[in-house]
Amino acid sequence: MNKLFLIIKREFIAKVRNKSFIVMTFLSPLLFVGIAALVGFLSTMNKDKATEIAIHDEGGFIKTNFKNNKDFHYSDISTMPFGIAKDSAARNYEGLLYIPKVDSLQLIKDKVEYISENSASINFIGHVEKIVDSVLTSNQLRILGLDEKKIEEAKVDSTLKLSKFSGEESLKGLNEIKIAIGGLMGYLIMMFIIIYGNFVMRSVIEEKTNRIIEIIISSVKPFQLMMGKIIGNSLAGILQFLIWIIVGLLLAFVAQTFFGLQLNSSASLSPEMMAAAGQSEGMLKFQSYWTELMNLPLTLMLVSFILYFIGGYFLYSSLYAAIGAAVDSETDSQQFLLPIIMPLILGVYIGFFTVINDPHGTVATVFSIIPFTSPIVMLMRIPFGVPWWQLVLSLVILFGTFTFVVWFAAKIYRVGILMYGKKPTWKELFKWLKY
Known part of the structure; x- marks a missing residue:
C-alpha cells in the first residue's frame, strides 16, 4: 500500500509541476472569457449593416410588401429591363429577387427566384417565403369573398396549462x-x-x-x-x-x-x-x-x-x-x-x-x-x-x-x-x- 501511495504522489507532483499544466490551469479561464467576448463582439459586428437586396417585380404586385429592416435593405429596380437589372444587381447588390409577370397572382407561388453568387441564408429564405405566402393568401381570400380582417380577428391563441396529479402547477x-x-x-x-x-x-x-x-x-x-x-x-x-x-x-x-x-x-x-x-x-x-x-x-x-x-x-x-x-x-x-x-x-x-x-x-x-x-x-x-x-x-x-x-x-x-x-x-x- 505504501508503494501505491508513493506512485500516486509521484504522478501527482509530476503532473502539477509540468509547465503546460500550470499555464493551462491559470490561462484556461482567461481563454474562455476571451473567446466568449470575441464571439459576442463578432456577433454584433454586422448588426448595423443590412444586406442589400435588389427587387425586380415585373407585375408590381409584391414589391411593396418588402419593407426595410435591420437585416435586409431592399431596392426596387423593376423599371430596368431584366437583363440590365441582373447585371446591375451582380455589381451593386448581394442578390436579385426576381418576381416574373404572370396572368394570375396565384401562379407566382413557385416562380419567385433569388439570384446571387452566394447561398441565401435560411433566415432570408424564410423571410421571403413568408411575405409571398401572405400576399397570395390575402389575394385568395379576396377571390373567395372572405373578409381577411374578420378571419384574423377570429383566430384564437390557446395556452396549454401544465399541472401534476397533486394539483401543483407545472411549468x-x-x-x-x-x-x-x-x-x-x-x-x-x-x-x-x-x-x-x-x-x-x-x-x-x-x-x-x-x-x-x-x-x-x-x-x-x-x-x-x-x-x-x-x-x-x-x-x-x-x-x-x-x-x-x-x-x-x-x-x-x-x-x-x-x-x-x-x-x-x-x-x-x-x-x-x-x-x-x-x-x-x-x-x-x-x-x-x-x-x-x-x-x-x-x-x-x-x-x-x-x-x-x-x-x-x-x-x-x-x-x-x-x-x-x-x-x-x-x-x-x-x-x-x-x-x-x-x-x-x-x-x-x-x-x-x-x-x-x-x-x-x-x-x-x-x-x-x-x-x-x-x-x-x-x-x-x-x-x-x-x-x-x-x-x-x-x-x-x-x-x-x-x-x-x-x-x-x-x-x-x-x-x-x-x-x-x-x-x-x-x-x-x-x-x-x-x-
Whole structure:
C-alpha cells in the first residue's frame, strides 16, 4: 500500500509541476472569457449593416410588401429591363429577387427566384417565403369573398396549462432546463475522462519509450503502477478544476467590483422597484422556475455526480492505461481509442435525443444502467426522478464492471509494458489475457 501511495504522489507532483499544466490551469479561464467576448463582439459586428437586396417585380404586385429592416435593405429596380437589372444587381447588390409577370397572382407561388453568387441564408429564405405566402393568401381570400380582417380577428391563441396529479402547477420548458443541468454534468464527466485518460496513456507510453518502466516494474507490481497513475492523474485533474472554479469566481468578483457589472438582476433595483417588479408576470415566472429548480433532488444529483465521476473515470482510465502499455507510440494507439470513445459519444446522443422526450422509456433506462454509458445518461435522467432501485443497480454494475475492467486491463498492462518494437493487434491483446 505504501508503494501505491508513493506512485500516486509521484504522478501527482509530476503532473502539477509540468509547465503546460500550470499555464493551462491559470490561462484556461482567461481563454474562455476571451473567446466568449470575441464571439459576442463578432456577433454584433454586422448588426448595423443590412444586406442589400435588389427587387425586380415585373407585375408590381409584391414589391411593396418588402419593407426595410435591420437585416435586409431592399431596392426596387423593376423599371430596368431584366437583363440590365441582373447585371446591375451582380455589381451593386448581394442578390436579385426576381418576381416574373404572370396572368394570375396565384401562379407566382413557385416562380419567385433569388439570384446571387452566394447561398441565401435560411433566415432570408424564410423571410421571403413568408411575405409571398401572405400576399397570395390575402389575394385568395379576396377571390373567395372572405373578409381577411374578420378571419384574423377570429383566430384564437390557446395556452396549454401544465399541472401534476397533486394539483401543483407545472411549468413549460422545465424539461429543457433539467436536461441542460444533467447534460452539463454528463459533459463534464466525458471531457474529464477523455482529457485525463489521455494523460494516463501518454504517461505510460513515455515511460515505456524511455525504458524507465523496466526499472520501476522491478520494485512494484504492474497493478499498483497502473492504479497509481490513474489516481495520481485524477487528483491533478480535480485540483485543476478547483482552481478553475476559484479563478472564475475571482474574475466574476473583479468584473463586479472594478467594471461595475451587476451579476444579478436585482442588484440595481431599489426595494420599491423590487416590490413592483415582484408583481410582474416575468418576475413571477422567474420565481416559479427558481422554486422548481430548488425542488429538484440537488443533494442526490451532487452525490450521484461524484459517484459516477469516480466510477466512470476509473473505468475508462484503466482502459487508457492498458492501451498505453500495449503500444510504443501515441500514433499506434489510434486504432484502439475509437471503441473507447464511441460509448461516451453514444451516451451524449442518447441523453439529448431520448432522455428529453422520454426520460423513463426503455432506451433511456437501459443505457442508464449499461456501465459504459451510465455516467452520462443516468445523470441526465436523475433531474426527472429515477427509481432508487435503478440508481443502485446502475452504480453496482458500474463499479462491478470497473473492478472487472481493472483486472482485464491489468493483465494487458502487465504484458504490454515490456513489449517493444511490434504493433499489437486486437487478436494479440486477447492472447495476453491468457498469460
